[in-house]
Amino acid sequence: xxxxxxxxxxxxxWTLGLIQNLEVGLVVIDRQACIKLWNGFMANHxxxxxxxxxxxxxxxRFPELPANWLNQKLESVFLLRNPAYIxxxxxxxLFHFKNNRPITGYSKFMYQNITLIPLTSPTGDVDHIGILxxxxxxxATGQIxxxxxxxxxxxxxxxxxxxxxxxxxxxxxCLNQEYARYSRTESVSSLVMFDIDHxxxxxxxxxxxxxxxxxxxxxxxxxxxxxxxDIAGRYGGEEFGAILTGTNGINAMIFAERLRENVASLSVQxxxxxxxxxxxxxxxxxxxEVQSATAWLEQADKALYKSKQNxxxxxxxxxx
Numbered sequence: 001x002x003x004x005x006x007x008x009x010x011x012x013x014w015t016l017g018l019i020q021n022l023e024v025g026l027v028v029i030d031r032q033a034c035i036k037l038w039n040g041f042m043a044n045h046x047x048x049x050x051x052x053x054x055x056x057x058x059x060x061r062f063p064e065l066p067a068n069w070l071n072q073k074l075e076s077v078f079l080l081r082n083p084a085y086i087x088x089x090x091x092x093x094l095f096h097f098k099n100n101r102p103i104t105g106y107s108k109f110m111y112q113n114i115t116l117i118p119l120t121s122p123t124g125d126v127d128h129i130g131i132l133x134x135x136x137x138x139x140a141t142g143q144i145x146x147x148x149x150x151x152x153x154x155x156x157x158x159x160x161x162x163x164x165x166x167x168x169x170x171x172x173x174c175l176n177q178e179y180a181r182y183s184r185t186e187s188v189s190s191l192v193m194f195d196i197d198h199x200x201x202x203x204x205x206x207x208x209x210x211x212x213x214x215x216x217x218x219x220x221x222x223x224x225x226x227x228x229x230d231i232a233g234r235y236g237g238e239e240f241g242a243i244l245t246g247t248n249g250i251n252a253m254i255f256a257e258r259l260r261e262n263v264a265s266l267s268v269q270x271x272x273x274x275x276x277x278x279x280x281x282x283x284x285x286x287x288x289e290v291q292s293a294t295a296w297l298e299q300a301d302k303a304l305y306k307s308k309q310n311x312x313x314x315x316x317x318x319x320x
Contacts, residue, residue: 025095025112025133028119031078033058033071036128045097045110064096074129077116081126086114088140099137111140160234162212163219171233171241172293178231178243179293182286189245190252193300194259194281196238197312202275210270211238214277217268225259241300249285249317256281256315264313278313280304289320 025045028037035058038050059067069091077084086094088111097110113136119128158170166174178189196202196218203211215238222240226232231243244252260279268275282303290296303318310316 023135025131025135027058027131027133028128029058029074029131030128033074035061037130041133042095045100046095062095065094066091070094073116077118077129078126081118081120083118084116086116088113088136092140094131094133107137107141110135111137163216163234165219165223165240166231166233168233168235171231171235171243174231174233175241175243175297176293178245179286179290179296186288187246188248188285189243190247190249190283190285191296191300192242192244192252192256192259192281192283193235193297193304194240194256194279195304197278197280197308199238199277202277206270206273206275210268210273210275213270214268214275217266218263218277218279221262221266222259225255225262241297249283252283252285253315253317256283260313260315280307280312281315282307282318283315284318 023041025041026037026039027035027042029035035053035056038048038053043049053061059065059071073084073086091114093109093112094114095112097112099107099110113134115132115134117130117132118126119130121127158166160167165171175191181187182189196214199211199214202214215234219234219240222232222242226242227244229245231245233241235241242255244255247255260281263277263279266276268277282300282305284290284296284299284303286296290299299318299320303316306316307314
């Protein structure tokens, strides 16, 4: 055997060794999706040696693969003779491998980026495809953790910590948006404002922590009654607001009266004390005479003030 032949054999061994030891999965399949190459990465993470899958149909051997979706991707590579790329954001993984990375041990599986590469024969035909599987678990879990943190921060920036309702700043943004929506569509909405009757007396008699518990319980009553489309917020101190989208004044009065009755029936347990309380409510249905979100809020406040003037524990609809 001459030197050239020996060099070619050495190059082949080197190439095969490189393929087997790649820190990337490599699967080569033919037109019939039969497995022609299964490198060390795939063997290590699947637990299946190459000799056990050689010549087998990829989809029969791994029925959990998304066959229809992957076949479409493979056919486009065969037809267009161009690579295709699939990121973990599109599909978290192709092969369901366990995550063995110590840094991201809390992930149950390996996140993967996939590249499908057309492989040409000596005649120039694309008769095989190489499937490259990249372990991107560290990147993916880091990005997911960052997104989760941003969502939590966003929620915190909108949420009143004591009650879990929207805080005043975000609730006022929603009020402005609802007014702008009405200005465009003239779609009916109503605003309910209420506060806790004689709340100062609760604080003075039982302490501020007891007052906080009363606020929490009444907030829960509001949340329980509000629909998903309603926007409930703590406006400040013991004052609350609810934007009832798609609700006219009559139905908003029904909502407010039901909430008033519910709160009046509550008995707030604080230590050895049973605290009973009530709320006064004002309702305003938006109309074309309302010139701003602030004016809408003022109408509901005026109705609330009338409820308090008339003895509290009442609901009043604004009447211009």
